[in-house]
Amino acid sequence: MARIIGVANQKGGVGKTTTAINLAASFAVLEFKTLLVDADPQANSTTGVGFDLHNVTHSLYDCMVNDSLGRDVILKTEIPNLNLIPSHIDLVGAEIEMINYPNRETVLKNILEPLRNDYDFIVIDCSPSLGLITVNALTAADSVIVPVQCEFFALEGLGKLLNTIKIVQSRLNMELEIEGILMTMYDGRLRLCNQVVSEVRR
Structure with a gap:
């Protein structure tokens, strides 16, 4: 049965999609059957694994709004063991x-639950917002990874995201765990990067 991992941060440009793609691809390379779910309207995970959006005829939207089944919109990527819901x-x-x-x-939970037995891991690239799509992803997930960029305003908004996670844990998904805060674009030579890491650890 698949473990569902969300990758979430409402702040754009923090490496969220890069993290989701690389995590999913790494699982696939290790021969785990993996499904990457692109829950971001910008569709960067979809293009990031090689698909032209003009050729995508069905997507997560059709599942969430038009009641299409998840397995009916799944695409095979060129990476063995890695499939995509675009x-x-x-x-x-x-x-x-x-x-x-x-x-x-x-x-989204109802879309993904029937697919759990088909995969070892399901990775959700969340929307860069704290809206209903992200809440759906957190409700469906077993755990969440929060990418945080090592820059001055890194902690701005992190508190809101963590609060949203707490609300989801208390009302919608008591089993949701924070897998960890992932520091992105880290350069150990820079004092600012090390200060941000220290603040996050606190």
Whole structure:
């Protein structure tokens, strides 16, 4: 049964998608059956593993809004053992379309649960926001990795994300664990980087 890992930070440009792709690809290279779920409307994970968005006819949007089955939108990547549920710009509108759904926070969980037995790992590249799509990802996940860039404003917004995770843990997914804070773009020669790491550890 797959372990579902979310990669989340509402701040853009912190290496979230790079982390998600490399984590999923690493699992695949180690011969674990892996599914990468692109839950970011920018669809950078989709293009990052080699797909042209013009050729993506069905995506996570269709699962979340049009009731398509997860397995019906899965694409095989060129990396052995790595499959993808692609994203699309249409996902931007999904939060509005889902606003009146009963149990709207568990839509993604219901999509992924039937796929757990097909994979060893499912990695979710979360949307760079704290909206409904990200809440869905956190509700579906067993654990979450939070990439944080080593720069001056790195901790800005981290508290909000951690608070959102606590809310999800208390109301929607009591089993959700924080896998860790991943420092990205780290250069040990720079004092600022080391200061940021010290602050995060505190």
